[in-house]
Amino acid sequence: MLVIVGYVIVLLSVFGGFALAGGHFAVMVAPVELLIIGGAALGAFIVSNNGKVLKATFKALPTVFKGSKYSKALYMELMGLLYEILTKVRKEGLMSIERDVDAPKEA
16 A cells, blocks of 8 residues: 555656646657667666676566555554663663563563
């Protein structure tokens, strides 16, 4: 979902800025320019990376459009734990969490 929101923000920013600058939208919908810019970007990416990176990138590309494997509940639990740790550090000092770091199951 956030990927879609991000794309909408990017497109609105680009087209909105273009319109505010007095541009004509017919210029923006030119497939030849899209081919030039997209091809140049892809070519530069391929030239600047080795085969291992390219393979990993194209393999991971579909995961961009999938949802996160982490839930909101997990993030909230993590934020709560971080809050507890930072509150303890603020009240008792940095050394107060040394025992918790060394043996987290006993804390």
